[in-house]
Amino acid sequence: MKFRKEFDSIGSINVPKDKYWGASTQRSKKYFDIGEFLVRPILIKSIAIIKKAAAKVHINEKQILPKVSKAIIKASDEIISGKLNDHFPLKVWQTGSGTQTNMNVNEVIANRAIEILGGKKGTKKPVHPNDHVNKSQSTNDVFPTAMHIAIAIESKKKLLPSLELLNKELKRKVSQFKNIVKVGRTHLQDATPLSLGQEFSGYQSQIEDCIFRIKNALKEIHFLAQGGTAVGTGINSKRGFDKKIIKEIKKITKIPFKPTKNKFSALAAHDEIVNFSGTLNTTAVSLMKIANDIRFLGSGPRAGYGELILPANEPGSSIMPGKVNPTQSEAVTMVCVKVIGNHNGITMAGSHGHFELNVFKPLIAHNILQSIDLLADSTKNFSMYCVRGLKADKNKIQEYLNNSLMLVTALAPYIGYDNSAKIAKKALKNNTTLKEEALKSGLINEKDYNLIVNPKKMIYPA
Incomplete structure (x- = not known):
């Protein structure tokens, strides 16, 4: 491998000749070689959006030479398009502000811009990573702004469409199953009937509410820290720069971003992300219940509940021929556990904003973007490869309903709670039907029994 010399305030260092990163990134590769997770491309893209927006403001205000700003914009666009993905080698676990990642982007843009202008990589002329690419900025406002941009983009592009599909x-x-009356279950025991459509309406309502919560929480994510620079005061930026750069970010992303009302809070705390993560946590809780119910209702085929017939997407076992497993439900529930764990991490990280800066930013970014990604992909697959193909086993459902002892609940207003309980217990003990024991009791005749104990009439108020 061939190298070139790059330098920073520490001194010179060898950098691979074919890479656009510089001295800061090369040092970070050595000193933060922790784990396997790289900084997510969407976060890199979001930082590049900020650099492009800043260059546009600087060219309009004649703070940077037009040719330099145009080269920065072009290099930023190449990052945004994914063309330069191979030039971002840093791991998630680095300094808590994300300085190494911000400098990685600064250096790649600077060296690519130098190349565009016919210069030599590593010279920092005519484009300097700090003086030009990072002008009017600090990692301390760039990184939180990039986190918000990435969350908003991924939620709009992936998460919400996937949840809307599941909804x-x-x-x-709900519509397909509305006329299928089945046994209800509370405490895992038989309960009064409801329709399978009503049961699924509960699931649908949960997802609809999750979508509503996420959309509401996104409104806070639209407030950006950019312009606060080092500690929130805006040092080394011009008055009004915050509004101008965020206006450019808004144009690039087509998302309604606006300046945060308090930049000190935006740098030192990440309450908006903690709140947003809370909505993902709630979504995971909802999905856990839904996926578990579906896999339990599909258990069997001969020794389980068996009320639902699950789609057979792939062989379920490497040893048991003909087995169909609830694989989509299992994948979703694993994702839910991960998202709940990620939220715990974000909660702890969010609580550690000491004085003017929270120094858990890379962890927060990694966790929240992973949660968005996992929820989006798993709900999309769950919708397409499980929910869409679900069928009701009407014979099994009817068999359970006919044998249900909790239909006796309908008799209670007519013959009393205690008498009804006696009838149910006798039917269970004697392994007989509810009707047999009710008629034997002499408390009700067959005509009245048939009129009162009608499951179809028991799924709505009288």
Whole structure:
């Protein structure tokens, strides 16, 4: 491998000749070689959006030479498009402000811009990573702004469409299953009947509410820290720079970003992200319940509940032929556990904003973006490869309903709670039907029993 010399305030260092990063990134590769997770491309892209927006403001205000600003914009666009993904080698676990990642982007843009202008990489002329690319900025406002941009982009592009798809598929099942009356279950024991459509309406309502919560929480994410620079005062930036750069970011992303009302809070705390993560946590809790219910209702086929027939997407076992497993539900529930764990991490990290800066930013960014990614992908797959293909085993459902002892609840207003309980217990003990024992009791005749104990009439108020 061939190298070139790059330098920073520490001194000179060898950098791979074919890479655009510089001295700061090269040092970080050595000193923060921790784990396997790289900084996510969407976060790099979001930082590049900030650099592009800053260059546009600087060219408009004649703070940087037009040719330098245009080269910075072009290099930023190449990062945004993913063309330069191979030039971002840093791991998540680095300094808590994310300085190494911000400098990685600064250096790549600077060296690519130098190349565009016909210069030599590593010279910092005519484009300097700090003086030009990072002008009017600090990692301390760039990184939190990039986190918000990345969250907003990924939520709009991936998360919300996936949840909307699940909501749509559940609505279809509500309609398909509306006339199938089944045994309800509370405490895992038989309860009064409801329709399978009503049961699924509960799931659909949960997802609909999760979408509403996420959209509400996103409104806070739209407030950006940019312009606060080092500690929130805006030092080394011009008055009004915050509004101007965020206006450019808004144009680039087509997302309604606006300046935060308090930059000190935006640098030192990440309450908006903690709150947003809370909505993902709630979504994971909802999905855990839904996925578990579906896999339990699909258990069997001969020794489980068996009320639902799950789609057979792939062989379920390497040893047991013909087995179909609830694989999509299992994948979703694992994702839910991970998202709940990520939220705990974000909660702890968010609580450690000491004085003017929270120094858990890379962890927060990694966790929240991973949660968005996992929830988006798993709900999309769950919608397409599980919920969409679910069928009701009407014979099994009817069999359970016919044998249910909790239909006796309908008799209670007519013959009393205690008498009804005696009838149910006798039917269970004698392994007979509820009707047999009710008629034997002499408390009700067959005509009245048939009129009162009608499951279809028991799924709504009288």
